[in-house]
Amino acid sequence: MKKDFYEVLGVSKSATPDEIKKAYRKKAIQYHPDKNPGDKEAEENFKTAAEAYEVLGDADKRARYDRMGHAAFDGAGGFGGGHHMNMDDIFSQFGDIFGSAFGGGFGGSGFGGGGQRRVKGSNLRIKVKLTLEEIANGVEKKVKVKRKVQASDATFKTCSTCNGQGQVMRVSNTILGRMQTAATCPTCQGSGQILDKKPDGADAQGMLVEDDTVSIKIPAGVVDGMQLKVSGKGNEAPGNNSVPGDLIVAIEEIEHEFLKREGENLHYDLYVSFPEAALGASKEIETVSGKVRIKLEEGIQSGKILRLKGKGIPSINSYGNGDLLVHVNVWTPKTLNKEQKNFFENMLSDDNFIPKPEKSDKSFFEKVKDMFS
Template identity: 75%
Template sequence: MKQDYYEILGLSKGASAAEIKKAYRKKAIQYHPDKNPGDKEAEEKFKLAAEAYEVLSDPNKKARYDQYGHSAFEGGQGGFGGGGMNMDDIFSQFGDIFGSAFGGGFSGFGGGGGQRRMKGSNLRIRVKLTLEEVANGVEKKVKVRRKVKAEGVDYTTCPTCHGTGQVTKIVNSILGRMQTSAPCNHCGGTGQIIGNRPAGADAQGMKVSEETVSIKVPAGVADGMQLKVGGKGNDAPGNGIPGDLLVMIEEVEHETLKREGENLHYDLYISMPDAVLGGSKEIDTVSGKVRIKIEAGIQSGKILRLRGKGISSLNGYGAGDLLVHVNVWTPRTLSKEQKDFFERMRDDDHFSPKPEKSDKSFFEKVKDMFS
C-alpha cells in the first residue's frame, strides 16, 4: 500500500501551499543524491518526496487526492502521480526548489555543472467513455501524433553554454557586480546543437509520428477527470525526457440511467394494472439488463434500491446503488367500457387513498435518497 503523501512530507491534510513547498524543500535537501552518494534508501525517499510534492503542489491534483487518495491517479502509467518518478523528471521539474543549496541551482542529475536535460511538451486528448465503461473500467487504444527524434539525428554539446542551457553574465552596476543567468541563444536553452539533421526533420531534429497508445482507465472515473500516461507526449531534443500524454475523461450520457456520484437513477413507468396486481419488469443496469419484482399495490413514487448496482468506487471501496423510481402511468384516453369501470370504482373503498405511516412523503424520500 502506497504511503500517504502528507505523511511523506510530515504534514497534516490542511497544510497551505507555502507549508507544502517548505516541507518538500527540507526533505529534498535532506535526501538529495549529492548529500547521500550511493545511498539507495535516501534516493527512494528523495523520489517519494518529489512525487508527493508534485501532487500536493497542484490545486487540482491535491483536490482529487484529498477526495480519492492514490486511486485518483491509477490510470496513469509511470511518471508523476501514477506510479514512480525518476531523477530526470524530478530535477527538470523542481530543480529551482533547491535554490542555492547545491551550487547555484539545478543543472542536471548529480549536482551543479552538469548537462541540462529538457522535458518535452505534454500532449492533451479527450477520451469519450460510456457509462458502462466508467462503471467497469476499460482499456482504450488511441492514435496519437507526437514529435519524436528523427532516425539518424545526432546532437553535440553546445560550445557556448557547455550543455547547461544557460549563460551567465556579470554586470557592473551602481549596486556593485551582479550575476545574471539567461537561456543560451546559441542552442535555445537545450544545451545541445544538431550535428546531423536527416531529411524531413525540423530545426530541432524532430519529426511527427503516429503511435497507438494504450490507456488503462480505472473503474469509477468521472467526467472532467484527467489521467496521465507518462512518457507518451512529445520527445525533447538531444538527451531530453519525453513529455506526458494527459487524457481528459468525457462521459457520454446514458439513454436511461442517470449518474449521481457513485449512485445511478432509473425511472420505471408501470401501468395501473401492474401497480394493482404486481409482476416483474426488466430494467437497464451498467452490467446488463436485470428483472425486478413489482409488488402488488405498489405506489407511484416508490424507490427500489438495488445495492451494489451503481458505479464502482475509485478508491476500491465497493460500488454505489441503483435507485429505481417507480412511476404509475395514468392513461389519458379511455374507452367507454373502461370509463364505466372507473366510474363504478370511484366510490369503491378499495380505490380510496389510505396512506400508512410507513408511506413516506416526497420530501422524506428525497432526504433518504441523498443521505
C-alpha cells in the first residue's frame, strides 16, 4: 500500500509550496544516487519522494490528491507518476531543484548521458467522452493522436555552443561585482545536441508528425473534468538523450437520458399513473448495468424515494458502489373525459380520497435533507 505523500516528504497537509519544495530537496539529496551508489532502497526512496513532489508540488494535482488520495492518479495502464517515472524522468522534471548540491543537478548523477541534459518532449492533451455505463464499468479506449517523433534516420551531434552541457555561463557586471549565471543554451535549447543529418520530410530539429493509436485503460468511477496521464505517449524531443512527454487525458461525461449523477449516487424519476399508485404495480427502470424491475406497494405516495443499494457508480477510491435513488412521481392527467370527470367528482367527498398525512410521511424539505445527509 502506498504511503501518504505528506508523510513521504515529512510535511503537514497545511504545508506551503515553499515548505514542500524544501522538504523534497532535503529528501532528494538524502537519497540521491550519487550519495548512495548501488543502494536499491535509497533509489526507491528517491523515486517515491519524486512521485510525492510531482503531485504535492502542483496546485491542481495536490487538490485532487487531497480529495481522492492515490486513486486520483492510480488508473491502470500507466496513469499517475512515481514508480512509472524512471531516473531520466525525475532529472528531466526536477533536476534544477538540487541546485549546486550535485554539480547543478543534471550532470553529476550519471543519468544524463556523459553530462548532457535530458530533455523531455512536450505533453499532449486530449478529451475522452464517456457514457455513464462506461464510467460505471471502466473501459479501455483506443484514441488516435498526432505526435512528434524523431525521424528514424536523423543523427545528432554535440552542440558546440555549450559543449553538450545544455547550459552556457554568462558573466555580467553588477553593482555587487561580476556575477556568473547559468542559462539554457540558445543553440540546442538545453538538449546538449544539435541536428547533424536532416532526413527528407523532417523539420529543422529532425522531427516528424505521425498518427499514433494509444490504448487508454480508464478505471471505473472517474468524474467529469478528471485528468489521467499516460506516461511516454506525448511528443518526443530531438536528440539521442531525450525522453518523450506524456499524454494528458481529460474526462468528459456524456449526460444520460434518464439517470442523473450525484457523486457515486444516481437519481431516476419514475412516473406512475393514479391507478398504479393506488393499486400497486411492477415497473421496469433503467440502471447503468441494465434494466431492473421493482415493485410499488399499494397506495404509494408521490415523492416517495426508493433506494436501490449498490446500483450507483463505483467509488474511484474502492469504497464500494453508490446507490440508485428512484423518485416516485404520481402523474396527474391534464384532460379527462366526461366519465372520468364524473368519477372524480363523486370521489371529492369520499373519506378515502381526503389527504391524511401521517407523521411518518416526511415533507419534501425533510426528504431533500435526508438525501444530502
